[in-house]
Amino acid sequence: MSASRFYLALFLLVLSWHLGLSMELPLIAWIGTGFTLIAALKIVEVEHPTYGLIFVLFATGALTGNQVLADWALEESWPQENGFGAGVMISLLCYVIWVFAADKGQSAVNAVNRSSQTILVWGLLTLLLLETSDALIISSADLGLTAEDAGQIGEQLHFPLPALAGLLLAALSLLSNPGGQHVTRRMALMLPVLIALPLMFNALERAQGPMVAALGSMMPRGGDYTPTGFSPYQTLRASVFLRPSTEPVMRIRTDALPSRYLAGNRLVNLNNDLVWLPSVRALRSYDIFDAELLEGEQWRYQLDSHHFSAGNSLRSTMTIFNLANDDYLFTTPNTTHVAGRFSAISRNAADVLTPNYDRGADARWVLESGPAVAPDSENAETLLLPDFWDAQLQEHSEALAGVTRQETADNIVEYFLARDYTLQTSFDPAQPFHDFFLNDKAAYCFWFASATTLALRANGIPSRLVGGYLIHEQLSEDLWLVRERDAHSWVEWQDEDGYWHTIDPTPASITAFFGGYRSSSLSQWYHRLAGQWEILIDRVLQNQLAASAITWGGLAILVFLFAREYRRIRNRQESIGDLGLRFQKLWQRFLRITQLPDQQSWTSANYAANLPQSWPEEYRGTVREFLADYSRQRFGSGGSAGLEELEAMLQRIQRDSRTLSTLSTHSTNNT
Numbered sequence: 001m002s003a004s005r006f007y008l009a010l011f012l013l014v015l016s017w018h019l020g021l022s023m024e025l026p027l028i029a030w031i032g033t034g035f036t037l038i039a040a041l042k043i044v045e046v047e048h049p050t051y052g053l054i055f056v057l058f059a060t061g062a063l064t065g066n067q068v069l070a071d072w073a074l075e076e077s078w079p080q081e082n083g084f085g086a087g088v089m090i091s092l093l094c095y096v097i098w099v100f101a102a103d104k105g106q107s108a109v110n111a112v113n114r115s116s117q118t119i120l121v122w123g124l125l126t127l128l129l130l131e132t133s134d135a136l137i138i139s140s141a142d143l144g145l146t147a148e149d150a151g152q153i154g155e156q157l158h159f160p161l162p163a164l165a166g167l168l169l170a171a172l173s174l175l176s177n178p179g180g181q182h183v184t185r186r187m188a189l190m191l192p193v194l195i196a197l198p199l200m201f202n203a204l205e206r207a208q209g210p211m212v213a214a215l216g217s218m219m220p221r222g223g224d225y226t227p228t229g230f231s232p233y234q235t236l237r238a239s240v241f242l243r244p245s246t247e248p249v250m251r252i253r254t255d256a257l258p259s260r261y262l263a264g265n266r267l268v269n270l271n272n273d274l275v276w277l278p279s280v281r282a283l284r285s286y287d288i289f290d291a292e293l294l295e296g297e298q299w300r301y302q303l304d305s306h307h308f309s310a311g312n313s314l315r316s317t318m319t320i321f322n323l324a325n326d327d328y329l330f331t332t333p334n335t336t337h338v339a340g341r342f343s344a345i346s347r348n349a350a351d352v353l354t355p356n357y358d359r360g361a362d363a364r365w366v367l368e369s370g371p372a373v374a375p376d377s378e379n380a381e382t383l384l385l386p387d388f389w390d391a392q393l394q395e396h397s398e399a400l401a402g403v404t405r406q407e408t409a410d411n412i413v414e415y416f417l418a419r420d421y422t423l424q425t426s427f428d429p430a431q432p433f434h435d436f437f438l439n440d441k442a443a444y445c446f447w448f449a450s451a452t453t454l455a456l457r458a459n460g461i462p463s464r465l466v467g468g469y470l471i472h473e474q475l476s477e478d479l480w481l482v483r484e485r486d487a488h489s490w491v492e493w494q495d496e497d498g499y500w501h502t503i504d505p506t507p508a509s510i511t512a513f514f515g516g517y518r519s520s521s522l523s524q525w526y527h528r529l530a531g532q533w534e535i536l537i538d539r540v541l542q543n544q545l546a547a548s549a550i551t552w553g554g555l556a557i558l559v560f561l562f563a564r565e566y567r568r569i570r571n572r573q574e575s576i577g578d579l580g581l582r583f584q585k586l587w588q589r590f591l592r593i594t595q596l597p598d599q600q601s602w603t604s605a606n607y608a609a610n611l612p613q614s615w616p617e618e619y620r621g622t623v624r625e626f627l628a629d630y631s632r633q634r635f636g637s638g639g640s641a642g643l644e645e646l647e648a649m650l651q652r653i654q655r656d657s658r659t660l661s662t663l664s665t666h667s668t669n670n671t
Helices: 003-023 026-040 051-072 083-102 114-129 161-175 183-218 391-398 405-417 432-438 445-458 510-516 521-540 544-594 604-609 617-634 639-670
Strands: 137-139 158-160 248-253 261-267 284-287 291-293 299-302 316-322 335-340 342-347 353-357 364-369 463-470 473-476 479-483 487-494 500-503
Touching: 003 026, 003 083, 003 114, 003 161, 026 083, 051 083, 051 544, 083 114, 114 161, 158 161, 248 521, 261 487, 299 342, 335 353, 391 432, 391 445, 405 445, 405 500, 432 445, 445 463, 445 487, 473 521, 479 521, 544 617, 544 639, 604 617, 617 639
Parallel strands: none
Antiparallel strands: 137 158, 248 316, 248 479, 261 463, 284 342, 291 299, 299 335, 316 364, 335 364, 342 353, 463 487, 473 479, 487 500
8 A cells, every 4th residue: 555545544543533423423434434444445446437326426425414313313413404405414424435445546647536526525615614523623722722822812722623633634635645746835825824824713703704794894785785584573773774585494385364464573672772672571481291292203282362253163274384593483363272293382471482302303384273272461571652652642642542442553554554664764863763753754664553553552451562574475275374574563462351353454465575575486386396295295294104115225226227327337347357368368469470579668550569570560560550550449340340351460460470481481482
């Protein structure tokens, strides 16, 4: 084993242990170690992977990681959260070890050949970018260095050992190859980098976040662009121009839409900075002891329902698929139960529900809606008015009062529905709320919902602001889509019996807003197809046995494709090797027949230019023709057919050689 290959093997051992310890799966490290030793000792001869084999390898790793690795991984390890990515990383490790095993040797010209380049590039990227185990990170304090010794930076330096070892072994592999040209000169250029390496890790750790933020702020956003999706807390701005995104956040499947509203929070306190704050109350959590286990390993939780349902005693369900990168759980106003593959649900002071999904579970939940279970007690916070509330605002609110709470709520909603909706607001910065409420200024939903909430309270009606999404984009008869642009605010008020009612004071001209941010036909077509695909998969996978059969059947198909492709490549390589041996034997026969010298450095053209002048011209022409055809067939794609043509030409040369030899002998005897 050459020194360069030895250092490359050590590099792969470091990579294997780095990956295994980072995943907290030592088995991965031991498997990588075993495969690396087999490859280094050339115990098994393997062929280079083709693009087809690489695809099957990574597809197998991704499927196995998503379906199996997430269940094997330890709690709170990153493979548990990202089994797909962990499977891809294991496939990458197998790929670089495979390339190492199939490597035929170092290049005589380049410092590293193509296989070594592949191993070093992908290996170094993994070592530098993948999270390093805490046990493999040492600090300057561990080395006995003070902050002053470390460079007057006032803080400790940290050294990830796998990355340092990988860079050192990569450099040694490069230096130990005697065939590379100007290797020493190249390594001299790397010395400053190696010396500054400890500082580089710490500099990257400090600067990466600010650099990414700076780059993000440099990206063009078309003005004051903002996603304008749901947020746990809401803020009113005196002057704002919003451009909501059409990014999808939820896909809903339901036979009958029980409500157009999906609530994400409920807020009660508006401060002088026009920021809505949650209620002052203890956090609430639901765990499996509060739930009922359903088929498909789903847990069904009962939620507090105090919402008036207008005499509707029928229950309805809707399945919601989360498409966003958050764990918020949205419910309809009259949701009584929620089910899903989560072992617990937490409810914070803002009434935001957050589920704790099981390993490998899809981010989805099922809502059951029905009549209210019981009325709710009154909360003094739902009657609080902000400090900026004055006699003008109170008088304006009391002018909308009715005889009953229901009549007052209807009057306030009718008042605001007659106003104009706009995303472009322009209020008095000194008193923005007064300007909006008293001067009938146009605004968007947050302002209308906030003013309605306070106007109800000014008339002694408990109320609260609700934030979430408005459902309006229908893809098919039973499929709906919710986007970030559908983020909405509305109001809930409490009647004399303690039941809550939903009202929406936002003017109907909001429909023009949705028209201005219409979804593309391609997006609608994609989500319609994705929704139907989910329905099909759910029906197929209702049986656990069928789900397991499909998973393992898919893996078996990938393994079969892998074995068949590799066998085909192996047979082709063996065929090529056998054909090459036949060409070599044919060449040796040619040299014996013509009695030409065996000059291994000569090409066919050299032989054709140095044929004996004593040969007859016709014979020399036949030999030249053979040499030209041999060069073309041997290094072309003639295969067995080309070899047969050369065999026939060689037989003719052999006959001519015998004739020439007979004539030469007869001439000598006559002499």
